[in-house]
Amino acid sequence: MMALGRASAVLVLFLVALLPPPQCAQDPGMVHYIYQRFQVLEQGLEKCTQAMRAYIQDFQEFSKNITTMLGRCQTYTSEYKSAVTNLALRVERAQREIDYLEYLREADMCVESEDKTLAEKFIQEEEEEKKIRTLLNA
């Protein structure tokens, strides 16, 4: 507003410098014309000032909106981060469970194959015993 006041003062000085010499200025028609020009200029300046005020207000509101949105964005970002961390933890836990199940299955298979070899050994021993018996009987 200060700048606008100074600008209008400069404008007035500029127009005064452009004013026709006194004998012309005393012509009522000319005085009326100059007065009207001044009024038009003043109205234009007033409109400009109002528009500037509106722009400033708009900009302040916009700035406030942006600040609010940034705050919301930060909240979303931290929520998103914690969701990702949570998910990563769950994946890790699931992976560990899968590893454990796999370990159990492998252990089970080991026991099974051990059982199998034991059974095979038993059968082999039986057969050898039978062979020995038949040899002895013969």
Ligand SMILES: *[C@@H]1O[C@H](CO)[C@@H](O)[C@H](O)[C@H]1NC(C)=O
């Ligand atoms: C600021 O936000 C309000 C409410 O969301 C909206 O109505 C207004 O148009 C916004 N203003 C600007 C300048 O962005």
